[in-house]
Amino acid sequence: xxxxxxxxxxxxxxxxxxxxxxxxxxxxxxxxxxxxxxxxxxxxxxxxxxxxxxxxxxxxxxxxxxxxxxxxxxxxxxxxxxxxxxxxxxxxxxxxxxxxxxxxxxxxxxxxxxxxxxxxxxxxxxxxxxxxxxxxxxxxxxxxxxxxxxxxxxxxxxxxxxxxxxxxxxxxxxxxxxxxxxxxxxxxxxxxxxxxxxxxxxxxxxxxxxxxxxxxxxxxxxxxxxxxxxxxxxxxxxxxxxxxxxxxxxxxxxxxxxxxxxxxxxxxxxxxxxxxxxxxxxxxxxxxxxxxxxxxxxxxxxxxxxxxxxxxxxxx
Amino acid sequence: xxxxxxxxxxxxxxxxxxxxxxxxxxxxxxxxxxxxxxxxxxxxxxxxxxxxxxxxxxxxxxxxxxxxxxxxxxxxxxxxxxxxxxxxxxxxxxxxxxxxxxxxxxxxxxxxxxxxxxxxxxxxxxxxxxxxxxxxxxxxxxxxxxxxxxxxxxxxxxxxxxxxxxxxxxxxxxxxxxxxxxxxxxxxxxxxxxxxxxxxxxxxxxxxxxxxxxxxxxxxxxxxxxxxxxxxxxxxxxxxxxxxxxxxxxxxxxxxxxxxxxxxxxxxxxxxxxxxxxxxxxxxxxxxxxxxxxxxx
Numbered sequence: 001x002x003x004x005x006x007x008x009x010x011x012x013x014x015x016x017x018x019x020x021x022x023x024x025x026x027x028x029x030x031x032x033x034x035x036x037x038x039x040x041x042x043x044x045x046x047x048x049x050x051x052x053x054x055x056x057x058x059x060x061x062x063x064x065x066x067x068x069x070x071x072x073x074x075x076x077x078x079x080x081x082x083x084x085x086x087x088x089x090x091x092x093x094x095x096x097x098x099x100x101x102x103x104x105x106x107x108x109x110x111x112x113x114x115x116x117x118x119x120x121x122x123x124x125x126x127x128x129x130x131x132x133x134x135x136x137x138x139x140x141x142x143x144x145x146x147x148x149x150x151x152x153x154x155x156x157x158x159x160x161x162x163x164x165x166x167x168x169x170x171x172x173x174x175x176x177x178x179x180x181x182x183x184x185x186x187x188x189x190x191x192x193x194x195x196x197x198x199x200x201x202x203x204x205x206x207x208x209x210x211x212x213x214x215x216x217x218x219x220x221x222x223x224x225x226x227x228x229x230x231x232x233x234x235x236x237x238x239x240x241x242x243x244x245x246x247x248x249x250x251x252x253x254x255x256x257x258x259x260x261x262x263x264x265x266x267x268x269x270x271x272x273x274x275x276x277x278x279x280x281x282x283x284x285x286x287x288x289x290x291x292x293x294x295x296x297x298x299x300x301x302x303x304x305x306x307x308x309x310x311x312x313x314x315x316x
Numbered sequence: 317x318x319x320x321x322x323x324x325x326x327x328x329x330x331x332x333x334x335x336x337x338x339x340x341x342x343x344x345x346x347x348x349x350x351x352x353x354x355x356x357x358x359x360x361x362x363x364x365x366x367x368x369x370x371x372x373x374x375x376x377x378x379x380x381x382x383x384x385x386x387x388x389x390x391x392x393x394x395x396x397x398x399x400x401x402x403x404x405x406x407x408x409x410x411x412x413x414x415x416x417x418x419x420x421x422x423x424x425x426x427x428x429x430x431x432x433x434x435x436x437x438x439x440x441x442x443x444x445x446x447x448x449x450x451x452x453x454x455x456x457x458x459x460x461x462x463x464x465x466x467x468x469x470x471x472x473x474x475x476x477x478x479x480x481x482x483x484x485x486x487x488x489x490x491x492x493x494x495x496x497x498x499x500x501x502x503x504x505x506x507x508x509x510x511x512x513x514x515x516x517x518x519x520x521x522x523x524x525x526x527x528x529x530x531x532x533x534x535x536x537x538x539x540x541x542x543x544x545x546x547x548x549x550x551x552x553x554x555x556x557x558x559x560x561x562x563x564x565x566x567x568x569x570x571x572x573x574x575x576x577x578x579x580x581x582x583x584x585x586x587x588x589x590x591x592x593x594x595x596x597x598x599x600x601x602x603x604x605x606x607x608x609x610x611x612x613x
Binding site: 011031138152253277 | 459576590602
């Protein structure tokens with residue numbers, strides 16, 4: 001086990017390094033730097049040159065890369081070019097709302113996908129199976145922004161049941177019911193995707209298990225069908241679902257960018273869009289790197305978790 | 317579409333050895349109801365894109381004084397905020413979506429296939445480097461990296477196609493690689509080595525054709541995801557720029573609450589078309605997967 005984890009970590013390190021290099025190269029290509037921002041008629045060239053030196057911008061790219069990495073380990077992700085706030089501070093404010101949104105979407109998405117996927121596998125070829133599979137196609141095919149706009153138009157504007165945007169009603173709100181009301185629509189949008197992607201995954205995983213010999217043996221022993229499925233089928237079918245968590249994180253981040261924009265949700269996705277539109281590169285790069293690291297971390301975690309639960313994996 | 321399809325006797329046909337591979341695959345594909353419906357819809361969209369000047373009676377670009385018109389016989393979906401005919405823009409928008417979908421996939425599948433072949437066939441250091449590169453690119457949430465690069469190189473149809481094409485290859489690489497790893501062990505590939513065939517001949521003439529099935533399935537779903545990504549980018553204002561009509565940028569206006577409630581004809585048709593096209597293409601992909609992969613049955 002420890003050998004497997006060590007091997008897995010050894011693969012992760014170069015990937016992590018590569019991700020920071022890709023990020024740094026993009027940053028070099030991005031137009032504009034901190035000096036351009038200070039340039040105005042009142043500042044003379046000598047001051048600018050001094051400032052350039054102080055910030056280390058006159059040094060070769062690889063030196064700047066190491067400075068950037070060292071600063072990052074000290075928690076210094078740079079300064080926003082629009083708000084002049086430290087980027088780490090901005091990130092810190094935004095992580096909570098995004099994690100809340102993503103966590104709930106993942107939870108509800110899987111709560112829909114797992115039972116439906118199992119049911120449609122058990123009743124393969126039935127009407128229920130057809131409806132479920134078609135439904136999962138709808139889930140993966142509907143654009144986030146279209147579903148979001150549609151839901152706002154129906155439930156917020158026409159029926160007036162739910163708020164259109166934000167995390168809480170300004171001034172008046174803040175209590176639990178108000179926050180839940182604000183969460184409903186964005187969570188529906190994101191969990192529709194999660195459910196759509198995973199129904200077929202659960203279904204095919206279950207179908208594979210249902211064809212296994214040991215289930216046939218149980219049937220031959222005269223065990224009841226539902227008991228076979230619940231005790232032996234389900235447990236084995238759900239193991240591969242763990243890896244899904246690793247796939248879902250990058251997808252959810254992508255989904256959050258569009259969804260948070262539509263619902264003005266004050267999270268990382270909205271911060272991403274705002275900084276892209278205002279070309280605030282220090283913030284963009286920090287966000288990009290942060291998300292990549294979270295993705296790498298969650299992949300590592302799910303792989304290790306998978307190996308712990310399924311002992312067969314170690315021998316590969 | 318063959319008329320004499322009887323989906324019930326699938327087993328019988330499979331056992332007849334004189335039925336060609338292509339007929340067998342086509343037969344299985346046409347038994348997939350959802351996929352056939354999807355194919356019909358995609359053909360309709362392709363026809364709309366090709367015959368756009370004939371179907372759209374008015375220019376999708378010309379700005380007129382007749383802004384924000386309610387639908388009537390002359391403008392069946394009304395006009396947008398600068399007086400352009402929405403129906404015409406919708407028809408021309410099909411061209412953008414299909415172009416982005418197909419060209420993006422050609423680029424990414426091209427790169428991904430070559431890297432996958434090299435990685436799987438040579439193994440060792442080559443494999444290690446290519447796989448770690450794949451891991452790196454897959455670590456970034458895709459829309460994130462796309463948005464960042466587009467913000468540097470600038471939006472627009474051509475840039476979107478290039479950026480999407482250059483970023484979507486890792487999935488193909490992984491699929492091709494895992495298939496090559498299996499095929500490499502087959503006797504006919506070993507005999508290629510014994511016969512002294514060149515590496516490139518073995519790779520492209522003998523291994524590649526045997527990995528076509530998974531590539532085809534992946535390419536189909538790749539078109540769908542490219543269309544949805546382009547639409548999202550255009551919606552966010554980072555994709556295809558007006559006046560070029562794209563289904564995505566037609567929904568940008570719907571971010572204003574008045575358009576959202578009072579002028580549904582401006583955004584509902586465009587959104588529905590994106591949704592239905594992506595759904596149709598995904599269904600075709602599933603049909604192909606079923607038809608090409610006998611293990612699933």
